Amino acid sequence: MTTIEKDALLDYARSLEGKSFKEHATGAVHPVLYAFEDGAQEGSPYIDLYSKGKREGWDPAHDLAWSTSVDPESPILPEEMCGLYGSDIWERLTPRERTRARHWNGAWTLGQFLHGERGALLATAQLVGCAPRTDQKLYAATQVQDEARHVEAYERYVREKMEKTFSPSPHLVALLDAILLDSRWDMKFLGMQILVEGLALAAFGWIRRFSQEPLIKEIITRIQRDEARHVAFGVAALSERYKDLSDSERRAETRCGRRWASPSRSAVRPCSPRSP
Numbered sequence: 001m002t003t004i005e006k007d008a009l010l011d012y013a014r015s016l017e018g019k020s021f022k023e024h025a026t027g028a029v030h031p032v033l034y035a036f037e038d039g040a041q042e043g044s045p046y047i048d049l050y051s052k053g054k055r056e057g058w059d060p061a062h063d064l065a066w067s068t069s070v071d072p073e074s075p076i077l078p079e080e081m082c083g084l085y086g087s088d089i090w091e092r093l094t095p096r097e098r099t100r101a102r103h104w105n106g107a108w109t110l111g112q113f114l115h116g117e118r119g120a121l122l123a124t125a126q127l128v129g130c131a132p133r134t135d136q137k138l139y140a141a142t143q144v145q146d147e148a149r150h151v152e153a154y155e156r157y158v159r160e161k162m163e164k165t166f167s168p169s170p171h172l173v174a175l176l177d178a179i180l181l182d183s184r185w186d187m188k189f190l191g192m193q194i195l196v197e198g199l200a201l202a203a204f205g206w207i208r209r210f211s212q213e214p215l216i217k218e219i220i221t222r223i224q225r226d227e228a229r230h231v232a233f234g235v236a237a238l239s240e241r242y243k244d245l246s247d248s249e250r251r252a253e254t255r256c257g258r259r260w261a262s263p264s265r266s267a268v269r270p271c272s273p274r275s276p
């Protein structure tokens with residue numbers, strides 16, 4: 001697949017149903033910029049984030065208490081995050097069925113976080129190539145390392161503690177494809193650093209606040225700290241970028257972002273084309 005230009009995001013997501021993520025591939029084409037300048041990083045806010053990223057590095061294999069005993073049927077995530085919660089179906093479930101629903105919902109939700117982190121790893125690797133400034137490229141390289149850590153931590157938690165794995169939601173894959181396939185560096189920033197990571201930060205905050213399971217709370221606390229840097233980078237880079245856009249270009253990008261954020265009525269790339 002090389003393009004999803006004319007497909008509505010929802011239709012595209014439906015076309016992915018039942019397919020294996022392992023065999024999934026996109027034909028992403030984006031510019032790779034040799035934008036290296038000597039001394040360009042002096043006094044840069046991106047270099048502050050880059051330095052912070054280096055200082056705050058952590059190792060999931062050694063810094064997390066993997067010996068913690070976790071009952072996958074315990075309320076690891078808040079019950080309210082279960083899709084059935086509060087519905088008539090939920091009310092009719094027996095206590096045993098609710099326990100099972102909680103387990104499956106927890107495994108599914110954390111599994112989607114894992115798949116999202118895998119997509120973030122791919123997208124961030126693209127940012128190293130397509131970011132237009134030396135200091136942004138250096139920062140983006142630390143984010144690649146961050147996302148690899150997040151993949152490692154979630155993968156191990158889901159496999160060892162939840163004891164159940166799920167494929168990625170086709171809607172998530174469709175959104176990741178939209179980001180990976182877009183050739184414009186600023187739209188990759190908008191999609192990954194603002195939309196996906198902003199949503200993830202909100203969900204992580206909810207789990208961290210209400211979960212009683214100490215290992216997942218520690219994982220999420222560490223990941224949240226990294227993600228806050230990622231969002232800060234996206235905000236800084238886009239603020240700078242949008243200063244240079246005309247009103248019509250800014251409106252076009254806003255429309256595209258809204259479509260990505262609202263898959264039910266979106267098309268992936270009917271946004272007005274603009275040179276990267």
Ligand SMILES: [Fe+2]
Pocket residue numbers: 117120146147150223227
């Ligand atoms: Fe991440």
Ligand SMILES: [Fe+2]
Pocket residue numbers: 120147197226227230
């Ligand atoms: Fe991130």
